[in-house]
Amino acid sequence: MRSRPYDDAPRLPEGEHVDVRSLVRGEWIEIEIGPGRGWFIVERAGVEPRAGLFGLEVRRKWAAVVDARLAGRGLADRARVFAEDAALALPRLGPDGSVRRVFVHFPDPWWKKRHQKRLVVRDRFIGEVARLLEPDGELFLQTDVEERAAEYEALLDQDVRFAPRGETPGSARIPDHPYVARSPRERRAMSDGIPIHRLRWSRL
Ligand SMILES: C[S@@+](CC[C@H](N)C(=O)[O-])C[C@H]1O[C@@H](n2cnc3c(N)ncnc32)[C@H](O)[C@@H]1O
Numbered sequence: 770m771r772s773r774p775y776d777d778a779p780r781l782p783e784g785e786h787v788d789v790r791s792l793v794r795g796e797w798i799e800i801e802i803g804p805g806r807g808w809f810i811v812e813r814a815g816v817e818p819r820a821g822l823f824g825l826e827v828r829r830k831w832a833a834v835v836d837a838r839l840a841g842r843g844l845a846d847r848a849r850v851f852a853e854d855a856a857l858a859l860p861r862l863g864p865d866g867s868v869r870r871v872f873v874h875f876p877d878p879w880w881k882k883r884h885q886k887r888l889v890v891r892d893r894f895i896g897e898v899a900r901l902l903e904p905d906g907e908l909f910l911q912t913d914v915e916e917r918a919a920e921y922e923a924l925l926d927q928d929v930r931f932a933p934r935g936e937t938p939g940s941a942r943i944p945d946h947p948y949v950a951r952s953p954r955e956r957r958a959m960s961d962g963i964p965i966h967r968l969r970w971s972r973l
Contacts, residue, residue: 772774778852779836785860789868794846795821797869800901802855802889803827803876805953807835813872814839814848820869820884824850825858835949855889859897868901873910874952877917890921898928902972909932909946911967913958918942931970938946941968 781787789798796819804810804824814822826832827909828937831851838850851858862868876889890910898908908931922941925931933941944969951959 771820773829775833775852777831778833779849779850779944781853781858781861785861786863786918788864789823789862790821792822793823793849795819797821798823798867799852799870799872800825800868801874802851803873804835805831807831807838807850807953808956809872809874809948809950809952810835810848810850811838811842811844813948815842816949818847820847822848823855825855826850827852827854833918853894856894859894859901862897862901865900865940866903868906869903870907870909871898871902872948875912875954875958876910877912877914879914880918881882888915890924895924895928899928904972906972907972908972909948909968911946911952911955911965913954913965915965915966917962918968921968925968925970928972932970932973936971941970943967943969 799820801810801824804826807824810822810824824835829852832850836850839845844872873890880950910921926933926941933939935942936944955965
């Protein structure tokens with residue numbers, strides 16, 4: 770039988786409970802949701818050798834390509850990308866409070882109302898992030914769709930598990946981030962002069 774392309778893309782280990790510390794080696798763990806073509810995770814792994822990082826990318830092709838790229842740079846023990854739908858994978862991850870940062874770069878393009886159910890950042894996603902983050906751990910989100918940024922603020926600013934960690938007190942908005950790595954969409958928006966809305970919260 771013919772296999773589908775990228776059928777052999779890396780997957781999380783089977784089972785209901787996956788210990789994030791068994792996936793990558795590091796003083797702490799960082800997760801990227803939907804890395805796509807993946808430059809953020811590659812650059813981040815290069816500049817922050819203390820972190821163990823992994824991405825959850827629903828498109829098998831990009832998960833396979835970026836995971837191979839990380840391995841090619843000798844980073845396979847510290848940085849991986851798994852071909853997984855974050856909505857299904859996050860609930861399997863643990864233990865609670867074991868993750869220092871969750872990055873979500875340009876997750877939700879501009880969709881019509883009928884596509885709302887495909888949004889990545891929704892109540893259940895935020896609940897899983899809250900469960901996984903360690904105290905003071907960070908959720909970083911960026912988008913070039915202002916309306917999406919406002920939706921994320923509406924969801925997170927009133928969530929008692931999170932505190933906004935933006936430039937000014939009470940706001941999650943930051944003009945730039947300190948992670949010394951850029952996602953492909955971020956880089957393109959920057960070179961095209963498209964405004965980027967960057968938001969950061971920390972776990973209380
Ligand atoms: C607009 S692209 C942005 C890619 C990358 N983060 C960047 O900033 O260049 C959104 C990415 O999220 C992935 N994605 C969408 N829904 C997802 C889900 N439920 N779980 C994991 N990845 C998802 C898509 O396959 C795509 O690679």
